[in-house]
Amino acid sequence: MASIRKRGQRYHVQVRRIGFATRTKSFTKRSDATEWARLIEGQIDRQELAPCRKTLKDITLADLVTRYRDEVVPTKRGGDVETIVLNSFLRHSICRKVLSELRPSDFAAYRDERLKDRKADGSPKITAKSLKRQLAPVNNMFRHAAVEWEIPLRGNPMDGLKLRVVDQRRERRLRDGEGARLVTAAKKTRNRYVLPIILFAIETAMRRGEILSLRWRDIDLERGSATILETKNGYKRVIPLTDDAMSILTTIRPDDAKPIDLAFPITPVALRQSWDRLTERAKLQDLHFHDLRHEAVSRLFELGLTVPEVASISGHRTLAQLMRYSHANQDTVRAKLSGGSRTKLTGGQEITRIDAPPRRELTD
Template sequence: MANIRKRNGKWQVQIRRAGHKPRTKSFLTRADAQRWIRQTELELDRAGLAYDSSSLERINVADLLHKYRTEITPGKRGIGPEGKRIEVFLRERWSGLSLAQITPQTFTQHRDRRLRQVEAGTVIRELGLLHAIFEVARREWDIPLAQNPLSKVRKPKAAQGRDRRLADEELTAILAACDTARNDWFRPGILLAIETGMRRGEILNIRARDLDLELGLLTIPQTKTDRPRTIPLSEKAVSILDEVRIRAGEKNGRLFPVTANAFRLAWERCKRRAAKDEPGITDLRFHDLRHEAVSRFFELGLNVPEVAAISGHRNPRMLFRYTHLKPENIVAKLRKSSTELAA
């Protein structure tokens, strides 16, 4: 549909067509405007004829899911989690629907049902993946969808970020539980997480060649954000890594030669043992140690750029979500400042 109006001495035209971005242009004469309308609408009609819209009835959602998992997912670092999400989608009844039957309401209902089963963050990630799948289908696979059915689906509000801090008693209980473990890599892994704020995957991928213990630096070549970074190490972190390096022995091998799943299971076993002394520790997640590390960095007096250089956060807002300062420590600083000013 074309709209034409005269404004400020010019003829302004806007053409709207389902499945296309609105096109707008201004002309000095009405005749030129009408000529452009005819040409543009003809182009849009030809583009529409290039597609066989009946093909939407012959393709179902499962076809897109399988194609995306085969062609796109393997190129991503999160291949494991994404593959599992697609498996969840394939078990849904709507995966058997044709693309001609799919509407935004299909995924609105999916959203509401999943919110009764899992946390909002999980649903947000699922909707984001579905949106990406349909967008690739439209833009790269020539699937004649007029629009992305996820574009009008409202995402749920994300839950408030965790503010879990590690208590001294909990750390004592965890380390005591580590002492009964049958491996020698789990205890240094926990201590390193607290000293550096590194993610589990980053810790497990540390290699001897990534270390410069004389300068106190550790290079992380592969990160969640796909941006390598070099982080400064505390004296305690240097000591931990030096001990692990000597124990590992291999010049360029991984210092923590275990799988992510083995590390996760060790963490769960450790928590169960520690819970005998600290029952509340059962809700502690390994990722909470990253929160603890970032908070400690700020309590040590490091500024935002310095903490970001260690943690790898590129967005200050995300960095602050990981920061949960203890009010009692702030009170101590305020009192110390007041005392120094009085003196």
């Protein structure tokens, strides 16, 4: 804040702001003093003036990361993952640097070091895409520190950091026979909720986190709908349930279920471990749980739903995002190009549009 005092025949101006050096100047006219004070305050607000080195010398990058991890990350969805990422970042020597000495070149060196790190077989330990994802919380931290905490940073040292990311979008769908193998392996899993979750994911195109956070109060079996209150993009959506989806929910619902009870009471870690074991048992190569969402969205288009209808179910906000999850069945496309409604195998056997297991086997 600026203060103007008259001393003798001159007006003495002093501009003080936490984190910046005090600026003083004298003028013969008060109007000139006021104009200069506004100019300096505007430069400080726009981060055009260098911050006070003394303040930044007292704060290390580790101090900033720790505060962000403890105060901000717990309020975010997916905070557990960010906490793990930041804890790993804190172990690196870059975090011992004080903010006054931190430069973009430090993060460039960090990037190069991480990307050069190799496994025993010579393959990279981390890809540019994964590193960019890991550095996202750190980048957000600098922006938060400047705006919310008013720490006088001279810009964001990560601005302009180049990470050459190769587009590795997944187009994995269930191939012939894989659906049946997946169900067979899931039936041998000790946790009774794994198979229903897999089938429910294919029926609804819901994300893993959305399925695991679904409560009975969010489900309306009479109207055949499920409401997702917390989504990845922050928008609530209502999903219409198919007959098979409602059958799954009816089968697993206990008689004493309470509205606040989870429909699928299993932790993300337990589901991940079960998934890894059953895909290995079924000999399914490179199949992720999230690929079931790709499969479900693609099937919705194959059923003839329009783009707005599919988007209302999947929750995608733009067409570009939606198209990343839609991969046409090549047999179906080939059949249409050939003028047929079905594709024939050798011997006349038909390829059905959906390689899905019998839903009623849940009651076996």
